[in-house]
Amino acid sequence: MIAVKRMEAGVVNSKHLLGYAIEGCERLLVYEYMSQGALSRHLFQWKKFNLDPLSWTRRLSIALDVARGMEYLHSMARETFIHRDLKSSNILLGEEFRAKVSDFGLVKLAQNGHDSVATKLAGTFGYLAPEYAVTGKITTKSDVFSYGVVLMELLTGLTALNDERAEETRYLPDWFHHIRSDRDKMMNAIDPSLEKTEETIESIAIVVELAGHCAAREPSQRPDMSHAVNVLAPLVEKWKPTEDISQNFAGMDLHAPLMQILKVWHDKGTTNSSDASSTSVSYGGDSKSSHSAGATWCPDSFNSGNCR
Structure with a gap:
């Protein structure tokens, strides 16, 4: 297909x-x-398409997949890329609801790593970082803000911006920050389709805090994407392998941040480069709700500048 x-x-x-x-x-x-289409369809239109609402476990797994994809763009590729249009409709779901970031039509290369890049305003209102909308300058922290908004959508089942909602709830990030410190109000705002158990409530509270930090108004107060991976990885039960893969991945902790996994994989590749050279992992893609493609990295050439 x-x-x-x-x-x-x-x-x-x-x-x-x-x-x-x-x-x-x-x-x-x-x-x-990507057989399951866009994340937005499963969050906001699941009734219309007669779909099952996403479980909390699946939402956590999707959040982690997206965090790893953005971490790759920001710090794992040979150069630093700023996506500029991260949103739920640009997150595509494949088999088992594994997520990939798509639509690289607005991507910008940060020539000097994490320095700001001046550019014409582009993207989607509701997801734009405040400093980008005001100054027209972006950094990787602009993507982190957008990721925080996506987390808010995963938590509440509400779109980032909707003029048909009551005035105080029209812009999701503002409303989210307003109620975040009130546990009762925050829990009432969680998507009613989610089953709230003692276990899920605990992890929901952690993701609420992560979403708030990622979408902080000041860029300096936002974490980088590796922090999001560190927070989410322990929460994702689905991230555990479904079968015994110890023979192929001995010594690798799949709950570790991507940087650590890459290092272990690369170290193994130096002792068996012929095996490592045939292995690749992909993230990312292009627009539309039914497809995606990946940017690959090659463990055996991680430090040689030969990755594609």
Whole structure:
């Protein structure tokens, strides 16, 4: 199964694609097929499409997948990339509801690592970091703000911005910050489709705090994406392997941050480069609710600058 995107015009960039075709004015892009579509459909339109509401365990797993994808863009690739349009409709779900970040049409390269980049205002209102909307300058912390808003959507089942809601709740981040310190109000705001048990309430409270920190008004008060991975990984039961893979991944802690997993994998690759060279992991993708493609990294060439 594949997904094909037909473009009306524009230059085809072959990165992150399974394949592409150019003939005359025709532009066809071939992507990995993401069978479950966009996260937004499962959060806001599940009744319309006769879907089951996402369980808390699945929401945690999705949040971690997205955090790892953004961590890769910000600090694991050879260069630092700023997504600029992270939102629930740009998070695609595949089999077993594993998530990938998609739509790299607005991505910016941060030439000097984490320095700010001046650019024309683009993205989606409701997810834009305040400093970006005011100054037109972005950093990786702008993406962290957007990620915080996505966490709020996962928690509440509400869209980031909706003019049809009551005035105090129209802009989700403002309302979320207003009620976050009141436990009763915050718990009442949690998506009613979620089953609230003693166990889930405890982890929900942790994610509430993480969402608030990620979407802090001041960029300096926001964590980086590796912090989000560190917070979420212990909460995700689904992250545990479903079968015994000790023979293939001996000594690897799958709950560890991506940086640590990469280091272990790379260290193993130095002793068996022929095996490591055939292994890749992908994150990311392109737009539309039914497809995605990945940016790969190669454990055996992690420090050699040969990753794609």
